[in-house]
Amino acid sequence: MTLGVVMLVHTALDRAAQAIRHWGAGGCPVVVHVDHKVDDARYSAFVAALADVKHIRFSKRFRCEWGTWGIVVASQAASTVMLAEFPDVRHVYLASGACLPLRPIAELRDYLDARPDSDFIESATTADVPWTVGGLDEERFVLRFPFSWKNRRRLFDRYVKIQMAVGFKRKIPAGLEPHMGSQWWCLTRRTLGAILNDPNRPVYDRYFRKVWIPDESYYQTLVRLHSNWIESRSLTLSKFDFQGKPHVFYDDHLELLRRSDCFVARKIWPQADLLYRAFPRTERATSTPNTATIDRIFTHAVIRRTRGRPGLYMQSCYPHMDRENGFTATPYSVLQGFDDIMPDFTAWLSRQASAEVHGHLYASDRAHFAGGEGVFRGGQSDSAKLRDYNGKMFLTDLIWNGRTHYQCFQFGPKDTQDISWMIAKDTNALISVVTGAWAIPLFRSGRAMRHVRKEAARLQQIEYKQLKILRSPYARARIHICSLSEFVAAPVDALQLIVDQIARYRGVAITELPAMADLTGFGEFLQDLKNQGMHPFLTGDFPIVKLPTSPAVKARKPYVAHGK
Amino acid sequence: MNVLTSYSLRLQRQRWKLRARRKGRELSGVVDRTKQIGASDILLFCTFRNEDVRLPYFIKYYRDLGVDHFIMVDNDSNDGGQDYVAAQPDISLWSTKSGYGDARSGMDWLTFLQGKYADGHWALTVDVDEFFVYPFCDTRPMRALADWLDASEVRSFGAMLLDMYPKGPVSQAVYEKGQNPFDLASWFDAGNYVISRNELMRNLWIQGGPRARAFFADKPKTAPALNKIPFVKWSRQYAYVSSTHMILPRGLNLVYDQQGGEKTSGLLLHAKFLNTFGARAAQEAVRGQHYGDGREYQTYAEQNGADPDLWCNWSEKYINWRQLEVLGLMSKGNWA
Known part of the structure; x- marks a missing residue:
């Protein structure tokens, strides 16, 4: 007993x-x-x-x-x-x-x-x-609580607030801690x-x-x-x-x-x-x-x-703006301009890094999922209308559904821009931009200059706006921006950075470069645009001489771009 | 603005209550066993029409889950289902021949009955093809959930509608009486749902799933709403606004956390896509008694001859609630 x-x-x-x-x-x-x-x-x-x-x-x-x-x-x-x-x-x-x-x-x-x-x-x-x-710890010993917390919560809270405001404190008997x-x-x-x-x-x-x-x-x-x-x-x-x-x-x-x-x-x-x-x-x-x-x-x-699960929005978790525990579930890469310069870029990157590499998810015709599938993980449809109905959730869903794989997608001024602010603010986003790369498809389209001029002006406008977002003080993503001319001068650097980021630390050294679009006459093309009154300031400077086409690959030696 | 809004919502709620009183007169009692209802019983409210084939499994499922008493409305069935229901010892049955659409998808009748019988009870309001799944539902009865919600001072519990579908054309998923429908329709879409917030009613508006993908890709705005609040600690002042998507007073619609955390939630597995679907879609498109004059059903009837194959490479096969929880479709919240 x-x-x-x-x-x-x-x-x-x-x-x-x-x-x-x-x-x-x-x-x-x-x-x-x-x-x-x-x-x-x-x-x-x-x-x-x-x-x-x-x-x-x-x-x-x-x-x-x-x-x-x-x-x-x-x-x-x-x-x-x-x-x-x-x-x-x-x-x-x-x-x-x-x-x-x-x-x-x-x-x-x-x-x-x-x-x-x-x-x-x-x-x-x-x-x-x-x-x-x-949230009352010390307060519970020095305030008065005449109102029930269970039944008269509002009165309880108000009375606590008033006491704290006037600095009321009960005396604790001597000797008690x-x-x-x-x-x-x-x-x-x-x-x-x-x-x-x-x-x-x-x-x-x-x-x-x-x-x-x-x-x-x-x-x-x-x-x-x-x-x-x-x-x-x-x-x-x-x-x-x-x-x-x-x-x-x-x-x-x-x-x-x-x-x-x-x-x-x-x-x-x-x-x-x-x-x-x-x-x-x-x-x-x-x-x-x-x-x-x-x-x-x-x-x-x-x-x-x-705290919830980062990057998950669902029926019982829908945070106020900026209260979320992370916009998205895991890190992902947004790649802008690369596939304009290197048409084979997407396929090349999937070989280089263990990642799911999508095409332009926000393209105007449809979402170009990796492998060209019509429906992707979680049942996401490639329909542009469905996607644009809620462009931000299309991305948060995609990252959540693919959270076991690293996700990359191509982006550009031709795409729906609904997510620009969101990705800029998202600490999970790794954004690499080659500015002015949109000029290359225009250059290669062979279309009449008056159409090209209009389109170039539109794309430049959109990209410029987006760059302003990426450079705003609210941007929290890891952002790497270079102009087209800088990129062409040293492509391996920028590409290695992307591969390293996907690998989280240091990826394999690039040994093979994707084929670059033939830029013969690109300088003249840009000059032509300028002559029409449309200055393509985002491309950087290109001399009006013949440029090298595909640079021979000697990995990690960026100066080979000039090495012809 | 705030005072005005709450006042107008109050008026709206009272209007629904009044309307329910009026529509309640369309009901005639078939079997009234409501005297059996105990003080803390969990009640289920349901309207049905020609669901004879589905009713046995439906009733068994919810009986096993811990529903103590069923309160059902038979909307002019002629397939014998009503007799089966009337014979059950734990069901009270009313019947009406009036239009389903004119009674706000049967909601007016149920609001009337809820006001009468559900006050102070936990009440689950579902259709015959909706099956409630909540965290730990394989080991804990609904009473455990209700007790926990009571202890947590939560009055309403959200459960999104999850469309289930078979692999192959739906006409080939031949459902037999008493069978678990998810033996056939065992697939679902795990992650294509989009959410926006209704600022007035404060509920979330969720769309997506196979129906949005297959039928509404060109008109996403009209895709069916999937948000539902089916489980409520009822008070006679409450009224559902539109099916069980929204409820007044609007505080009950806050079944989601807004600070980044996850509240506890469940799902309603939707056994719509079985061989019964095609015939029903054709019928309802003509009858026009459903929401928006059956626009949804017209869309189905136009497409694929109402015999769609919703399955795709990325469809998930249903295992249990834990799988749904891991996929982020529902949440345990802080119930452990």
């Missing part, structure tokens, strides 16, 4: 009765406090049903509402009964009706016998710990008795009565005055989510709970029949509690709820 259990019961009386029987069968006296909200008929039936349990007492009933003083009063009353009626009890365990012992009670007793002077109670100073509901922690503790008779019989208790009680959620701070603070040895952890496995409500265990947590080797877990869903059948387990073990796996799962759940 060295271990006694104080149990607070609110709902699911049948499950509470089951837990009481477990404790009783393990040889623990139990003092039960049933919430005053439970009506008398149900209470009487509950008491009668437990008449056969040997060492059981029922303490005076108080009203226990979430986060109120009533819960502390209830535990005080029940603890007093425990200490008075069961003199053999050395450790008192505070549990709830939704707590379920996982291991044989005898093992818990052995564990406590080996640590007779330890008080197991999570107790941390507010300054150091951020776990709190409603506020601590907080899980409300489920296991204290020694010595410590618990000292707390309950402290001559200053009326002062402390008066103070804590008005503290917010006192059940998480009353014992946690006072234990610091009286305990010889605090083990600041709870023996009850109890996880809280970001709203401060406990995670609930279901049947599918069976293995997880079994492997945790915790003594007691809460909160168990009342209808988790399998758990109530499986625990407490009967076979003995000597392992110590290990909650790493459970921790990880519940931490992940909270992150999923608060």
Whole structure:
């Protein structure tokens, strides 16, 4: 009888009765406090049903509402009964009706016998710990909270704000340093008795009565005055989510709970029949509690709820602009101008790097997916109308669907420009632009100069606008811009950069260059445009002489471009 | 502006409620077992018309999932399905011969019944070809979800419509009574959905999937809406606005997080594309009782002789809810 259990019961009386029987069968006296909200008929039936349990007492009933003083009063009353009626009890365990012992009670007793002077109670100073509901940590000890947080949230918040604005602060009784922690503790008779019989208790009680959620701070603070040895952890496995409500265990947590080797877990869903059948387990073990796996799962759940998956937009996650945890799921490359200079560029790049290389995804006729497919990953259609219906989500979907592969696509002034701002702001985007490259297809089209002039002016206009976006202070992408003449002078540099970026660090050295378009007469072409009054300023300077065509490849020696 | 907007929405809601009261008179009771409904029972609301072949599996599916009582409206069936339903011990049945379209796709009838029976209950509103999937649905009954939502102070739960289709022409997926439709229509599109926000009602408007890809590529704006809010802790003041896509008061439409996180959500697997599809598309196109006078059905009827093959190389084969969660179609949120 060295271990006694104080149990607070609110709902699911049948499950509470089951837990009481477990404790009783393990040889623990139990003092039960049933919430005053439970009506008398149900209470009487509950008491009668437990008449056969040997060492059981029922303490005076108080009203226990979430986060109120009533819960502390209830535990005080029940603890007093425990200490008075069961003199053999050395450790008192505070549990709830939704707590379920996982291991044989005898093992818990052995564990406590080996640590007779330890008080197991999570107790941390507010300054150091951020776990709190409603963002109130220090405030809960110095403000007043006359309004219910659950039912009158707006009034609650407003009153807090007013108090903070006028600088109101309650005085904390001398000698107390506020601590907080899980409300489920296991204290020694010595410590618990000292707390309950402290001559200053009326002062402390008066103070804590008005503290917010006192059940998480009353014992946690006072234990610091009286305990010889605090083990600041709870023996009850109890996880809280970001709203401060406990995670609930279901049947599918069976293995997880079994492997945790915790003594007691809460909160168990009342209808988790399998758990109530499986625990407490009967076979003995000597392992110590290990909650790493459970921790990880519940931490992940909270992150999923608060941060989400980067780059995913879906029915239950649609962030306000710029609140998203990343516009897109993974890094990707946007390549502009290269395929104008080197018609074979797309095929070449797919050979060079392990990436999915798309053509112009935003082309006016259709989305040119890698391999020329009509429908791509996730069922994305190549229809230009569908794509342009929501151009940004077309890209976020594409990157999300292809997040296991590196995605590259060609872009240019001929394409729909809906995504210009988005990719510029996206830290995942690697944007390489050869400005003025659009002039090469025009040059090679052989069309009449008056058509070409108009088209060139339009494309230059669009590209110029886009460059302004890429150079704006809001641009967060990794951006590399060079003019056509710079590129032609040293193509390997720019291409190697692309390959390296796809490989994340350093890709294979380029040994083979894609064939360049024949630029014989390109200088004259540009001069012709100028003569028509359309200055192609984005191409850079081209002399009106014959230019070299395909440069011979000697990797990593950019000057070979001039080496003819 | 804010006060005016909320006031006009309030008026709109009251209008729907009034209309439901009027339309409720079109209903005549067939079997009323509503006395059996317990205080915390989960209810299912559904309208059907000539769905005899689908009803047995539908009812079994939701019974297994933990629906305690079904409240159904038979819209002039003549295939015997209504008798099957009336014989079930946990179903209350009403019937009407009035037009489905005139009752806002049957929503007026259901709003009337919801106001009467669903107050204070968790209520699931679905069609006979919609199958609710939520995180952990293979191990936790709907009661667990409802309890968790209650504890989290969440009043409404979103579940996007996910169109399922067979491999090959739909006419060849011959569905038999009692069969799991997803044995045949086991494929879906994983990632071609686009979202915009309805600023007035605050719901998301989701379009995409195989229907947008196959039928609406030329008119994406008219593609069917896939956003749905089928599971609601009902109060007699509530009213669905358009099918279960939107609900008033509009706060209930916020089933999505706006700070970058993910709220818990589920899916409605849509077993529309089976051999029953062609005949129905032809019928409904003529009847014109569906949304926008059956424009959607006219589109189907025009194309492929209403016998499309929606399957493509990138179609995903359905395994379980975890797969849907990993693909980002639904989310566990902070339920673990």
